[in-house]
Amino acid sequence: MSRSTSMRFGAAVLVLSLAVFASGCGKKGGDDSGNGSGEKGPKVGLVTDVGGLNDRSFNASAAKGFERAKSKLNANGSIIESKSSSDYSRNLGTEVKNKSDLVVGIGFLMADAVKDAAEKAPDTNFAIVDSSYTGDDGWGATNNIVSLMFREQEAGYLAGVLAGAAEEEGTLDGLNSAKVVSVVGGQKIPPVDRYIAGFQAGIAKECGDCKVIVAYSQDFTDQAKCQDIANTQIAKGSDIVFQVAGGCGLGALDAAKSKGIWGIGVDADQAYLGSHILTSAVKRIDNAVFDTVEQVKNDEFEGGRDVTYGLKEDGVGLGKISSAASKYQSVVDDATEGINDGSITVPDTV
Secondary structure (H helix, E strand, O other), X not given: OOHHHHHHHHHHHHHHHHHHHHHHHHHHOOOOOOOOOOOOOOEEEEEOOOOOHHHOOHHHHHHHHHHHHHHHHOOEEEEEOOOOHHHHHHHHHHHHHOOOOEEEEOOXXXXXXXXXXHHHOOOOEEEEEOOOOOOOOOOHHHOOEEEEEEOHHHHHHHHHHHHHHHHHHOOOOOOOOOOEEEEEEOOOOHHHHHHHHHHHHHHHHHXXXXXXXXXXXXXXXXXXXXXXXXXXXXHOOEEEEEEEOOXXXXXXXXXXXXXXXXXXXXXXXXXXXXXXXXXXXXXXXXXXXXXXXXXXXXXXXXXXXXXXXXXXXXXXEEOOOOHHHHHHHHHHHHHHHHHHHXXXXXXXXX
16 A cells, blocks of 8 residues: 555544544434533423324424424433323323433323323423413412413304305315205314314304205324214215314224215315325424423413413414415415404303
């Protein structure tokens, strides 16, 4: 080997060694610790409900907020998916043992487990999505929990006025003359019913003689159940199906697609599922999770209270509206303005 070749080889080895060293340091500094700025962020533990991250709506939105917190706030931590309700307590306990600065339970179904975990770990901050404890006998030992609540009825209302305007005019491809729309709910719990109540009110506002069929799958994961329910509704004349059942509801949207009618997504913008999606009633769980992580980072976390997100707080809204239905945008805009200025009060019970 010549001297020049030897020098070039040595330089290459030095560069490679430095690169490996730098890579190893970055990983050690926090493989999941976000932006790599070196500033230590809060450690967060997310526990999903049985819907899991593949629901492409509710839990997936929470995970999106966590990922943003990792990127923007240098947060770190982990997500544990629950396979059954019996996993909730164990998974929450695992995140406490991991010394998480914030443990987040995703969903109304986890309310009891989160409250129990918070009482056992009073020095850990907790957040629960979609469940409030303020109606109990008092917060007591659970004053380390913040409840992240949403005015789902406002998003449901916007989806309803859009669907109602389309039904009233009746010119969109896929609509029939029956003026029937339907909802496939998951379990009959408050956040699901708030969506449905708003949707019913929005339909009534724009299409007074429309009929709304409502059924519950009692499930948030089994797509076949929701598909069967939607097919039954479609057989009764429904030409717009609103799914409020998480991962199960993907089956309802599949039914709408296969029958050549319209579907409305929930929680996340589900327009990516296809051109049959009229719009989606969106709930920004990602924003709520990010905000809560930021409060922990800034030592501003305050438990024992509800934090409620509506249209004004960018907590709910509509996803992408199908280009075929864009002519009804003004109806949605008017409804948005009415909710924001208080001239429209949306009911929250079915």
